[in-house]
Amino acid sequence: MTGIRSYFIDESGDGVLFDSRGRSQLSRSGCLQNFYLGLADVQDADALTTDLEQLRATLLADPYFRDVPSMQPGAGKTALFFHAKDDVPEVRREVFRLLLVHDIRFLAEVTSMAGVLSYVQQRNRHDASYRYHPNELYDHMTRRLLKTKLHKEDRYRVVFARRGSSGRAQALTNAIEAARARFCTEHGIASLAEIDVVSAAPALHGGLQAVDYFLWSLQRLFERGEDRYLAYIWPKVSLVHDVDDTRGKPYGVYYTRQKPPSAASIEGRLRI
Numbered sequence: 001m002t003g004i005r006s007y008f009i010d011e012s013g014d015g016v017l018f019d020s021r022g023r024s025q026l027s028r029s030g031c032l033q034n035f036y037l038g039l040a041d042v043q044d045a046d047a048l049t050t051d052l053e054q055l056r057a058t059l060l061a062d063p064y065f066r067d068v069p070s071m072q073p074g075a076g077k078t079a080l081f082f083h084a085k086d087d088v089p090e091v092r093r094e095v096f097r098l099l100l101v102h103d104i105r106f107l108a109e110v111t112s113m114a115g116v117l118s119y120v121q122q123r124n125r126h127d128a129s130y131r132y133h134p135n136e137l138y139d140h141m142t143r144r145l146l147k148t149k150l151h152k153e154d155r156y157r158v159v160f161a162r163r164g165s166s167g168r169a170q171a172l173t174n175a176i177e178a179a180r181a182r183f184c185t186e187h188g189i190a191s192l193a194e195i196d197v198v199s200a201a202p203a204l205h206g207g208l209q210a211v212d213y214f215l216w217s218l219q220r221l222f223e224r225g226e227d228r229y230l231a232y233i234w235p236k237v238s239l240v241h242d243v244d245d246t247r248g249k250p251y252g253v254y255y256t257r258q259k260p261p262s263a264a265s266i267e268g269r270l271r272i
Contacts, residue, residue: 008207015134
């Protein structure tokens with residue numbers, strides 16, 4: 001064991017299945033067809049935050065970006081922190097370049113919302129009192145994501161991007177402890193590491209901004225079939241688990257550093 005390790009976790013997609021009338025939203029225009037939960041394992045979190053702050057200051061001072069709406073102080077976007085969906089392409093390029101020079105390892109779990117809907121409908125047939133909530137999916141994916149990541153160090157700091165009420169911190173702590181207990185049961189390796197769980201705004205942590213960029217790249221591949229962004233930063237990716245691509249194995253597909261995904265490799269999966 002070697003000390004403290006910092007993990008930064010965020011999601012892409014909200015996990016919402018139904019509208020106020022109980023109708024599926026998956027066919028709604030713009031609705032993501034998958035839910036993504038990602039983790040950035042950052043070696044020097046403070047250095048990453050400092051470098052991102054310096055980069056943002058440099059870009060904001062550049063006359064080239066003077067009239068870009070997302071970079072105006074009142075917009076609450078790039079002027080405050082980097083967010084791939086809001087940042088213009090020229091800014092994204094600079095952020096990607098910076099991420100590549102930092103010691104970061106990215107992991108993610110991807111699940112099909114159609115698969116989640118099928119599970120919910122099946123469960124409702126057996127238990128009429130069951131009611132799905134997006135937090136259920138988030139917590140389940142958290143347990144998957146962290147199952148093998150909490151047993152090597154003396155202490156972990158797990159920073160989640162703030163979502164929902166502050167009461168979620170305890171639920172996330174419970175999900176983390178469940179992941180650790182499951183690993184111990186399956187592998188016989190117990191962990192006594194101290195785990196600090198923090199819910200924070202992305203503007204305060206470069207690690208959260210980094211995981212957002214990785215998730216955006218992953219989403220572009222799975223939702224649009226665009227693989228160039230993820231391919232560019234793939235050297236920083238350790239593992240992506242596609243839970244619902246069961247064409248080959250019932251447990252899905254694991255993409256690794258040596259086996260990256262591509263638009264071609266997930267083509268059939270997009271129709272799941």
